[in-house]
Amino acid sequence: MALKYPPFAACMAMEQAARSAPPLRQGSHGAAVALLQGALVQLKEKLPLSIKKSGAPDGAFGAETLKAVISFQTTAKLKPDGVAGAKTIQALDAEMAKMMPVAPPPAPPPQGLAKEFDCYGSFKRRFTWKKGAALPPQQLYAAGGR
Numbered sequence: 428m429a430l431k432y433p434p435f436a437a438c439m440a441m442e443q444a445a446r447s448a449p450p451l452r453q454g455s456h457g458a459a460v461a462l463l464q465g466a467l468v469q470l471k472e473k474l475p476l477s478i479k480k481s482g483a484p485d486g487a488f489g490a491e492t493l494k495a496v497i498s499f500q501t502t503a504k505l506k507p508d509g510v511a512g513a514k515t516i517q518a519l520d521a522e523m524a525k526m527m528p529v530a531p532p533p534a535p536p537p538q539g540l541a542k543e544f545d546c547y548g549s550f551k552r553r554f555t556w557k558k559g560a561a562l563p564p565q566q567l568y569a570a571g572g573r
Contacts, residue, residue, distance in 0.1 A: 430516075431524035434462055441516065450512030453493050461486035463511055466523050467495045 430436040430445055440459035444451045451463055464477050464484035472495040477485050493509045500507040503518045511519070 430520045432520050432527065435520050435523065438462055444511055445513055445516040445520065447512035450510050451488055452510045453488050453490070455488040456486050458486065460488045460492065463519070464492055466519050467499060469526065470499065470522055472498055
């Protein structure tokens with residue numbers, strides 16, 4: 428199963444942990460552990476010793492991270508073993524994906540000049556003129572419209 432939360436999906440070690448190949452456990456360290464710690468903090472788990480004064484995770488899976496993983500697993504109704512393997516990472520990924528902001532709808536096309544593609548992919552232009560447009564219809568033709 429592909430990870431949905433972009434920071435998780437961009438990390439090879441996190442992708443591997445999502446397949447339990449290998450999972451993250453006490454003694455692990457690196458970027459995937461730092462992502463795990465950051466996600467746990469965003470989900471209100473307490474990691475005061477693992478978070479540096481700057482607020483950045485330390486990337487070391489120690490006793491405090493173990494306790495936070497067990498707490499998350501209990502909340503998510505998973506086996507509370509303290510190992511961040513497939514089920515734990517996928518549950519954490521789903522929670523983090525829910526927190527991502529929704530993209531705004533695309534802006535409407537500009538009025539007056541519209542571009543479109545036909546079903547064969549060849550490009551054609553369609554010009555429309557509305558009262559108050561910059562160019563009247565006869566000048567649109569001279570500008571390249573047909």
